[in-house]
Amino acid sequence: MPNYKANDFWEKSHLGVASENVNRGFGVRHVGGGESDVEAAALYRLREINANRVLRKCSISSHPKIFELGSGGGFWVDFFHRLNPALFFGSDLSPTAVARLRSNYPDDKFVSVADDEAWLQIKQAGPYDLCLGIDVLYHIVDDAIWERALKNLCSNCKAGGWLLLADYFFEQPRELPSISHVKHRSMQTYLNILDEQQFRVVHIQPIFYFLNRIVSGPWKDHNGLTTLILRWLSGNRIGLIALVAADSLITRLTRPMTPVSKTRFLLAQKRDDAYQSGT
Secondary structure, eight states, rough: OOOOOHHHHHHHHHSSSSSGGGGGGSSSTTSOOOHHHHHHHHHHHHHHHHHHHHHSSSSOSSOOEEESSSOOHHHHHHHGGGGOEEEEEEEEEEEHHHHHHHOOTTTSSEETTSSSSSSHHHHHOOOEEEEESSSSSOOOHHHHHHHHHHHHHHHHHEEEEEEEEEESSSOOSSSTTTTTTOOOHHHHHHHHHHTTHHHHHHHEEEEEETOOOOOOSTTOOOOOOHHHHHHHHTTTTHHHHHHHHHHHHHHHSSSSTOSSSSOOOEEEETTTTTTTTTT
């Protein structure tokens, strides 16, 4: 079995879906989770609900400049268009994804980060009021590349600007690490970089509680009746509606770093004195 090669993996994932079936990312395998398009849509609905909660915690300037790492099928491009950005600059590792994004959003700018010149283009168009790394950094399994990507997100954010990330922020076992396309890292690993880059964490928002759990195999999150109930609920439309409603309420009330919550947003702000301090 071949080792995981990120460029090939993500290009094949996007090439394997006809452009009319991408549906902002719902239809792309390995993007967003879910065993079906209906479940994927439910997961994205919860992301949207909790992203709105996060945005209420920050004051983004009108007509902001926004950069997104890993734009995929375009879900967050659509979502952040509501801020009427002066510039939306997106990116992806897959040339196919980038070509489709350019076609679907001709007023925005997109580059393939597989191109050596990409980060130079991103920097020249910045700095940005808001930088996004939503459900993307944990797909970088090489630690050096992950650190470089996070630092690039930080350095392209202007002083006083905002950084929005999404990850689990707890380390997880990696079955078959040579071929796995996911590596979750601890909160402290993130905080070490953010502190170095002159960022302070403003808010942490859980995204899922019952949804997005592993409900089969040796790594499942529950045993017995709970597993059976979650598997049944997530397998039908009515059950997913109930789970979205439950998760929406619980993620509003639960403590931010409860390990039970699968995936959370982290909102950080770059300190106003960041440039003066050498960042």
